Amino acid sequence: MFPESVFPETVEHASRALLLASLCMASFACGSDDELPPQPGPVTQPPTQTVASRNPVVKFKGGAAFAEDLARALRLDREEVCLELGQYDCTGEVHRVTLGGVDPYEGGVYEPLPRATITAPIALDRVALSACSLRADRDFDDPAAAAVFIASGGGQDSVEARTIAVDRLYQGLLLRIPTADERDAVVGLYDALSGDDRGRRWAKLSCFAIATTTEAAFY
Amino acid sequence: MKLARRRLLQTLGATAATGLALGSDRAQLQAQEPASDGPYFLIVLGGTGGANIVDSLLAIRQSECTNPASVYCFPDQVVSDIAGTDFRAIDVGFGSLGAIPMSFQANQSAFVTKHGADLMAVTHTGTSVNHAVAQRRAVTGNEAWLGRTLQEVVAATYGESFALPNVHLNAEFGFAERGLDETLPAYAFGETVANPILWPLALDPRKGVVGAPSADDLQLARALRNDVLDPNSQFGKVFAQAERLKQWRHQRGAPQAGVEAQNLIDKLLLIEDQALLAQYGLEQADDIAAVRQAFPDLESDPLDAQAALAFLLLKNQVSCTVTLGPSFQATVDDASSVDIRNPPIAFDFSHQDHPSTQAFMWQRLFRIADGLATLLKDVPFGAGSMWDRTMIYFATEFGRTRTKPGLNATSFGSGHELNNGSVIMSPLVQGGRARGGVDLATGFTYGFDRQTGDPVPGTTMTEADIYAGILGALKVDTAGSGLPDVPCMRKS
Structure with a gap:
């Protein structure tokens, strides 16, 4: 890409x-x-x-392309990547201008903002978190139909499953394989978590961390 | 860059703690009493399309006009003198707004009477009749101080401890343009809000997101991204010095922590459906009832929505300057096909019909200013209220031509005219006073003595004079700027 x-x-x-x-x-x-x-x-x-x-x-990818890439990488419909309050499309409406889009007909914004605003990284995080949470919850709730976080053995609690998931996330989101160090770092995030349901939480967080790297948001 | 797992965990933990501490520091700073005499607050209310000063506070009567058949003036009976002030007000009804078949009554006297002690009119002559250029010059004083906008100066002076010091609620116009002085601190530049109702959702990364992990978990993931993945990726190394990435990394630090630490998403949300918000773990702003009373059309009129959010940004001390104003876009009430909230091209609809457009639009601005001032008077600040420290600057592009086609003409168009004046509303200015005057033979305004404020026929004031006078009233230190001193505009 x-x-x-x-x-x-x-x-x-x-x-x-x-x-x-x-x-x-x-x-x-x-x-x-x-x-x-x-x-x-x-x-x-x-x-x-x-x-x-x-x-x-470098250039900011922009909210529209970012959402398209999330949808493709996480095998989601574009319309379900991020909906604020279940009805307002995040990158097409709510955060459209904040994430580098224009709004000529209603907002009178004819050109993208020249610089990212303070809220732009927050909005980008929000979009990614929505898509990643949706993907992880779907995969965990219906393992037989899992698309990214595919259960094997102990699910995402096993190092092997997490390694496979990290490779899938890198290839889907960044179109490359991770380096060994990157793979180890993301797989190792699991060990920083405490409490229940670590596998599902790790799945959301690892997806979010990769999806919101500058490599994913800029080109 | 091989990181042992233990080292990674240490990094994540330390970074998470640092990030949280940053947010705490910022929040603590926010809660402190303002340093020295500040802060002061500036609201720029744009008169999009050309708010003509002789259609409001400086109107002239037919009986006093030297050439009433050809110079723009009003029938005596619609002009009121407002007691205790230098001002006049126009109360008049119209059967249509230009060609738009809607009747309305414009009543300026109620507003001017209520707020006369805080109102000041200042005359000036601009340097452009191009909409965008004139708007920009209205907030930069025609680049009077290194190209800094008034909003940027106020934000740089008083905004360091504010999460979003300078917010632009109408992104379409030049009143919200970025200034030229890149040496100002990053926080001084404007944050653009395209949709005041939904924008507060961008103030929190996870609240309201279905299935989102906890804030602590998110902090760990962000630390992994910011401190391990980004700086060590090939992309991160190759483009480490890219300006956009440096800015992005900066914003992901203290500025982002400052925004997120204040839970602004629940303080600024204007969405009416409480049940919907509750379903997503969100809440309406505390002051929503009062805000809706002041701006009842916030769901249907973008200007009301801008004003509602502007108040909340100021009241919660998220911002020290906000910019808003009517759009060039027409706003039509869905409930009625002929009920126009905002005519096409706003004040500039005067091209089609000057008298009705000016009356309608001045009424519109006065209603918004009244709502903001009324709300801010109820917000305690020190020994007084926030209003005691606030200024509303009715910024305008230019005036309108002052001719009319006959003594009794009531419907005609006007063009752009450099000569004009502005309304400023604040307890910080010389309330009740007009600075400058109107030539009764031409309808054009003339200037004033910067020291005394006495009218000086035959002179005109510049955009820089008004810019300097506004900053002086807001107690901004302009030493070394080269700006003129205009003491007659500030309360002594």
Whole structure:
């Protein structure tokens, strides 16, 4: 979903490594160690070194696209992602202008606000929390039809089930697999919870944490 | 960035505690007595489309007008002198509002009599007859002080401890534009509210959300996101210095904690259906009965809704300045096909019919100002009330042309005119006084002596004069600004 320009340096770095490795393997004529990767074997992961952008410009995704992405990732109907008081669409009506939309006909807002307002991150959290809570409750209430939080063994109380769920959330919400550290961190959130119903609570919170990262809200 | 589980838990716990403490500090600050002499509160009530001062407090009679057949003036019998003030008021009925077949009675004298001691009229001549440009100049004094708007100056001066110091309740117009001075603190810039009835739902991340986790659980998830996932992701690292992300991260810190700590969602909700709110664990604002009495049309008239929320924002000291005003959009009462609440293009409907539009719209602004002042007088503040510290500035774009097609003409259009004046309503100004006057031969206003307030025919005041006078009355320190001193506008 994100354009390549989001990760220009990283993509360029990975592509160059892949290209060089391929050339080496094809020609068996690699040059000196100074110029080429030392081990031109199979490349399974891009390099992890990240270079800060020299032109760090990002744009807010906006409430409408955010809600569409939530619906797709969490397998919800767009209309049920977030309804305030059960009837007012969050991103289409209530928080529309706050989340970067326009309201020309009723509000006279013809252009998106030039900067995010103080309430914008709160509204975004609210939208994500609504969608994540709905998804988790559905999956826990009807495990046979679960879409994201699929019970296996001890449900989300098992590390394995949580690991699978985290991978699903990352792939659905961010269109990538999590790094091992990210996976561990989100799976480990469970251990910070105390009290009852930890699995269901973890499901909502892990979904919320990933869905409201800046990576999910900006491009 | 590998984090051991124990380390992660420690991070989450520490961050959650920090976040909660931030909110507590902010709430504590909010509850303190205001520092020094502040705060003072500014309400900008926009006269969208051109509120013409000679259609209200500075009206002139036919009998005193040198050229009553061609200069805009009123039949003597509809003009009242308001005792104890320099003001006049127009009480007149119309059989239609322009081409709109609805009769109405405009009565200014009740309002001017009730609030005359707090009213001041100041004359000025603007620099643009473009709606958006003129609106902006009405709140920046034509960029008189580094392009700062009046609202931004007031918010920067008094708003540090407020959750949302500067709120714009009508996003459509230039009265709510952002100023130019980016050196002001971030909290000074306006928060835009597009829908006053539903917007308070954006003040809490979880209350009213079906199935939402507890606040403590949410705090843990936010800590994971803010302190672990975001800064360590490739996206976060590559774009760590992006301005938008830096602003977003800032807003997720103390400003957000300040808003959420006050449970504003239950203090500001105007939704009428209590049963519906209760179903979602929400409550109406405490003052809803009084607010509805003052602004009974808040469900059907956006201006009433803006005013209702404006009062609650001030009363709960969420904001120290609010901006509201009629929209350019027509508002029609659903119950009647001809009952117009707001004519198309507001005051600018004067193009079609000046006398009825001005009368209708002034009545509309006066009703809102009366409601706000009445409510604020009932809110204790120190030894007095909040009203003692509040100013309503009837900001306007420009005046209207002063010609009319014949002595007895009662229905005709007008154009945009730089010459005008503004109404200011506050116990902080020289109440009951008009600063400047009206030339009886032309209908145009003339200026006044900044020190004494004495009228000075042949002169005009600038947008910067009014801007400076307003800030002076609100006790804002303008030293070094280069603004003129206008002591005649403030109460000594």
